[in-house]
Amino acid sequence: MTYKSAQSLGVRSNLLVAQGVSITEQQEDRIILRMPDEPYNWGGNMLYFKGDEIRAEEHVARFKQDFPTMAHIALSWDVSDMTIGPDHKGLSDLGFELEQLDILTLTGSLNRSEAPKGIIIRPVTSETDWEQVIQLQLDVGEEQGYERSSFEHFIRGRFLARRKQIQDGWAIWLGAFDGDLLVADLGIYADKVVARFQDVETRKSHRKKGICAALVTAGIDWAKSKAPDTIPVLQALSDGPAGRVYRRCGFAHQETQVLAILPPQGMYERPEE
Structure with missing residues (x-):
């Protein structure tokens, strides 16, 4: 390939x-x-x-x-x-x-994080789940300055493709739920060499509670169950908020x-x- x-x-x-x-x-x-x-x-x-x-x-x-x-x-x-x-x-x-x-990788031990009390992490499966994922992606995109209506066209097309990839076994999408409300999500793709995180997003009301680190832990568990020697990889500024979360999980800068x-x-x- x-x-x-x-x-x-x-x-x-x-x-x-x-x-x-x-x-x-x-x-x-x-x-x-x-x-x-x-x-x-x-x-x-x-x-x-x-x-x-x-x-x-x-x-x-x-x-x-x-x-x-x-x-x-x-x-x-x-x-x-x-x-x-x-x-x-x-x-x-x-x-x-x-x-x-910055390309960050996890080559040593994972510093594991458990989900906070009341938060359930599970795969995104239902149409309701997927719609919540899309709306959260749009909310975060709007915070970052994207125009919502045109960005929505892109995001919906992107997730049609991602759902096909998940069905074909290339990836999983995980959600963190507070009751029925999706409060954070991420995707992870894996083969025998690399496992790549995608679009880690957290609802504004639930940030800085350790939910992202718990999702990363769950994602790595899935990737390692699929391919034990795979190297977890992600793109994030090392000194940015996301980079600091991943470094606490054990990730380190590998490439630029x-x-x-x-x-x-x-x-x-x-x-x-």
Whole structure:
């Protein structure tokens, strides 16, 4: 499978979470990731270049060649340690948004966390459960500055694909429930090498109560039951709120990845500050 040829844990885990709903193509200089049913998924329709050379105009031309109908451009590099530097200036001059991502892994012991009293962690299964997941994703997205109605179109399409992946055995989605109310959720994908967390979200009323750490514990238990030697992986700023939670669970910085996005006009963009 093409995703297994990726050199970095960050890229390999990115390709894993697209498994079953994507088409990947290996070229001499790049990996092409396509999600035909999700044209507005920037991270699902992108190029991963091999090596750490930044050739802005050539990279852009490659993307337009590989994705002639896409309104966005999304680029990254399959290397384990890239940080934003002078070599990326050609992309920023073209209007690209550059993001530096920390790849955290758990290679030692997990610092286990139990759910707080009254909170039940279980798989998301029913239509009611899934609708609560979508609404929580939208609530958190709105907090982060996304325009709700256009973001909802993206999120609903994304979760149709995720439910297919879960049905096919690639992933599980876990919810933390306070009675019937979903207060937090996360997804985790796993194979024999990596297990990747996705979209850890907590309702504003239930933050800083240890629920996220308990969900991470439950997710790792599922992944390890599927593949005992798998390495749990996630993307989060090491010194940000999420990164601090994961480091308390035992995660540590492993890689740094750079993402370059040229977004289209009008698609769930963050408003100007």
